[in-house]
Amino acid sequence: MTPPNNAETPEAAPRPSNFIRDIMVEDARIGKHSGRVLTRFPPEPNGYLHLGHAKSICLNFGLSKEFGGATNLRFDDTNPEKEEQEYVDSIIDNVKWLGFQWQEPVCFASDYFQQLYDWAVQLIQSGKAFVCDLNAEQVRQHRGTLTEPGKHSPFRDRPIEESLDLFARMKAGEFPDGTRTLRAKIDMASPNLNMRDPVMYRILNAEHHRTGNAWCIYPMYDYAHGQSDSIEGITHSICTLEFEDHRPLYDWFVQQLGIFAPRQIEFDRLNLTYTLLSKRKLLQLVQDNHVSGWDDPRMPTLSGIRRRGYPPEAIRNFCANIGVSKTNGILELGLLEHYVREDLNKRASRYMAVLKPLRVVIDNYPEGETEWLDAVNNPEDESAGTRKVPFSKVLYIEQDDFKEDPPKQFFRLSPGREVRLRWGFYIVCQSVVKDEAGNIVELRCTYDPLTRGGGAPDGRKVKATIHWVSAEHAVNAEVRVYSTLFAKENPNDVEEGKDFLSNINPDSLEVLADCKLEPALGTLAVEECVQFERLGYFCVDKDSAPGKPVYNRTVALRDAWAKIEKRGK
């Protein structure tokens, strides 16, 4: 595979704008923040990144770069019960792999715990926050409902000094989990539930992956996020739609504190057919062993699609072209696959591999002889050069490339028919050998020595070219063929009483253990992505062992014959 192309060039293909870019253009025009642009990508380290995050990453990094700014990578690590270092590591690795460089250093909300605490004290002092002794259940009961206003906490008007003292003792670890919270004093009658005296701090006697046991109170998202943005001087805080209702609260804290005010802008999260983009559900798939891990090639995680063979350039291209809006929609998986094929078509070297072998003996070819034929590596890229492929008397072809009784539009091999072997000779099928059960086990063919290289001197044409591998020189391999992890377009569309697991596609993984590869395919590095001619794009899996490669099918080639066949049924 040749090195990455110029997919990074922002001006390469002028794309339609989007409402966020429009906002930034306008901000630049009026000189907001003196033209400075700083965005951030703020994952919580409680799972692996997926394609939805890729959209956010491309948006944040892409936009800031476009406006001459930078992007912070900040871990939103305010919930020690769910967060782990493993996730931090994977996220850093994934962002790098996608091809983005954040502004050093990597940031952590936990780095701001002291500042956040000091600000909380300040809010208590100014009468804008109070320590509440209600437990979780009581808080819920006081909150009211969507249609009814909430009730004030009985502790809402307790003396400031008392709240200050209690808050200090919360921090000192005097109280068990859940017994008290720090709450903002806003409006229990607000139609926006987020404004009904939201919890700012809760007591959590849990060890944090970075701060250890230094803290036993932890800030809530709403209290931590905006202030973290402010501390870093984020100009545009881009997040997904479900945070729209939180924006008034985001703005409220910043305003009460009188600190730098970033602007939160919400966009629609990515949805894909046949795909689940929910960390919680992906975690469940991993924990319950429905997949082999976070990097199972069927997973929509960045680690998964990387192992599957999706190039980062293709993902970036996809993200750059799907657009950004506030509409809740579901993108067709086929669009993603289009960008993967588009990228791989330009860069992947072609090889021949037979997945379901059918033995072919060339009767008129000399026994024990081998000749090396020239094959073009990539018709889309002349600089990829050529290679030699061994040809001999016994070959394998694809079972699907032979039919004893060919239907109308089937152009491939059948009794008496002549086809071309890619880069090789024309052959004619003379007879079919079957076992006792009637299964086809071998084809006896003859070849035309004059057609070496694939052309006939007399100019006669064949309707098909098929791929093949010399039996004597073949590398045995395992190939894993994937289809969607879920059988339904919308995996969450389930019958009463069932959950998304009931939509798992039982055939999402097909292991082909007896594949025959041309020799060059036996020595490629893990993650190398190539095209198996006429089949699809495949990449070397990390499970490969010396002499026993394992390939993943990244994506199949578009298949006109498959369509015809399907239509006939």
Place this chain on the structure above:
RNA sequence: UGGGACGUCGUCUAACGGUAAGACUGCAGACUCUGGAUCUGCGUAUCGGGGUUCGAAUCCCUGCGUCCCAGCCA
């Protein structure tokens, strides 16, 4: 039945009061040593109803539909 947001080809996105455009998909064809790639052609899609306007996808009113919010998750 409170609040917030959103409704444009099958799907996603554009059009910012002035000819509804692009990508993907699909179909038909050309070309081809990959039934790949490439190329060509095919589109009455603005949620409904009123209104403002010379002119409305765009502005106003109204109806309908979809999504989000009642974690001490993010």
